[in-house]
Amino acid sequence: MNDVKLTSTLAFRLGTLGAVMTExxxxxxxxxxxxxxxxxxxxxxxxxxxxxQLDIAKLMNVAPSLVVSLAxxxxxxxxxxxxxxxxxxxxxxxxxxxxxRELLATCAAAAAELDAELTDELGPGETEALxxxxxxxxRRHGLPAD
Amino acid sequence: MNDVKLTSTLAFRLGTLGAVMTExxxxxxxxxxxxxxxxxxxxxxxxxxxxxQLDIAKLMNVAPSLVVSLAxxxxxxxxxxxxxxxxxxxxxxxxxxxxxRELLATCAAAAAELDAELTDELGPGETEALxxxxxxxxRRHGLPAD
DNA sequence: TCCTAATCGTTCAGTTCCTGAATTATATGG
DNA sequence: CCATATAATTCAGGAACTGAACGATTAGGA
Numbered sequence: 001m002n003d004v005k006l007t008s009t010l011a012f013r014l015g016t017l018g019a020v021m022t023e024x025x026x027x028x029x030x031x032x033x034x035x036x037x038x039x040x041x042x043x044x045x046x047x048x049x050x051x052x053q054l055d056i057a058k059l060m061n062v063a064p065s066l067v068v069s070l071a072x073x074x075x076x077x078x079x080x081x082x083x084x085x086x087x088x089x090x091x092x093x094x095x096x097x098x099x100x101r102e103l104l105a106t107c108a109a110a111a112a113e114l115d116a117e118l119t120d121e122l123g124p125g126e127t128e129a130l131x132x133x134x135x136x137x138x139r140r141h142g143l144p145a146d
Numbered sequence: 147m148n149d150v151k152l153t154s155t156l157a158f159r160l161g162t163l164g165a166v167m168t169e170x171x172x173x174x175x176x177x178x179x180x181x182x183x184x185x186x187x188x189x190x191x192x193x194x195x196x197x198x199q200l201d202i203a204k205l206m207n208v209a210p211s212l213v214v215s216l217a218x219x220x221x222x223x224x225x226x227x228x229x230x231x232x233x234x235x236x237x238x239x240x241x242x243x244x245x246x247r248e249l250l251a252t253c254a255a256a257a258a259e260l261d262a263e264l265t266d267e268l269g270p271g272e273t274e275a276l277x278x279x280x281x282x283x284x285r286r287h288g289l290p291a292d
Numbered sequence: 293t294c295c296t297a298a299t300c301g302t303t304c305a306g307t308t309c310c311t312g313a314a315t316t317a318t319a320t321g322g
Numbered sequence: 323c324c325a326t327a328t329a330a331t332t333c334a335g336g337a338a339c340t341g342a343a344c345g346a347t348t349a350g351g352a
Contacts, residue, residue, distance in 0.1 A: 018164010111155035
C-alpha cells in the first residue's frame with residue numbers, strides 16, 4: 001500500500017491554492033464588472049489564437065453557449081466588438097477594442113498585486129523558481145503562455 | 147501604466163493549473179463516488195483539527211449546511227461515523243472509520259498519480275523546487291499542510 | 293442547379309454546487 | 323426558569339455551466 005499524504009501532493013496543493021487565487025482574483029475583478037472567465041476570454045483574444053466564438057470555446061474548454069454570454073457582457077462593456085465574418089457569415093468575429101485592451105491591463109495589474117501578496121514572505125529565489133516551473137507547466141499542458 | 151502580462155502572472159497560472167488539477171482529481175474520485183470536497187473533509191478529519199461540523203465548516207471555508215451533505219454522503223459510504231457529543235448534545239462529532247482511512251489513502255494514491263502525470267517532463271530539481279515552494283505557500287496561507 | 297448535410301451562433305431549459313434563512317434541539321447565563 | 327445563544331438540519335434559491343433544439347448560412351454531391 002502506497003503511503004502518500006494527500007495534503008502534501010502537488011495536485012491537492014495546486015487545486016487548493018488555485019481556488020484561493022481565483023477567488024481573490026474574482027473579488028478584485030468584481031469592481032470592474034468582470035468574472036475570471038471574462039479575463040480568460042480577453043486573454044484569448046489578445047493572443048490572436050482564435051477569433052470565432054467556436055474556436056474560442058474549444059480553446060477555453062467551455063461550451064459555445066457560454067462564450068455567447070461572456071461575449072455579450074464584454075460587448076456591453078465596450079471591450080469587444082462583434083463582427084460577422086464577411087467570408088463566412090455564420091461566424092462571429094470578436095475583436096478587442098481599445099477599452100478591451102485597457103481592461104485586460106487592469107486585470108493584469110490586479111493579478112500582479114495578488115502575486116506580490118502571495119510571495120510576500122518568499123525569498124526572491126523561491127519566487128523565481130515558482131514562476132519558472134509554472135511557466136514550464138503551462139507550456140507543457142497547453143495553457144495560455146506568453 | 148504597469149505592463150504585466152496576465153498570463154505570466156502567478157495568480158493566473160495557479161488558478162488555471164489548479165482548475166485543471168482539481169478537474170482531473172474529480173474525474174478519478176468519481177469512480178469511488180466522491181467529489182474533491184469529500185476528500186477535503188476526510189483530510190480535515192484525519193488531521194484532527196476539527197470534529198464538530200461547525201468547526202469543520204469554518205476550517206473548510208464553507209457553509210455549515212454543505213458539511214451536512216458532505217457528511218451524509220461519507221456516512222452513506224461508511225467512511226465516517228456520526229456521534230452526538232455526550233458533553234454537548236448539540237454537536238455532531240464526525241469520526242473517520244477504517245473504511246474512511248482507506249478511502250483517504252485511495253484519494254492520496256490518485257493524487258500521486260496525477261503528480262506523476264504533471265511532472266512527467268520536469269527535471270527532478272524542478273519538481274522538488276515546486277513541491278517545496280507549494281509547501282511553504284500552503285503553510286503561510288493557512289492551507290492544510292502535513 | 294437543387295437538395296441534403298454540416299456548421300456557427302444563439303436561446304433556453306435543466307444540472308450542479310453552493311449559500312442563507314428558517315427550524316428544531318440543546319445549552320447557558322442572568 | 324426564561325431569554326438568548328449555538329449546533330445541526332432542511333429547504334428554497336442563486337450562480338455558473340452544459341446540452342439539446344433552432345435559425346441562419348455554407349458546402350458538397352447528384
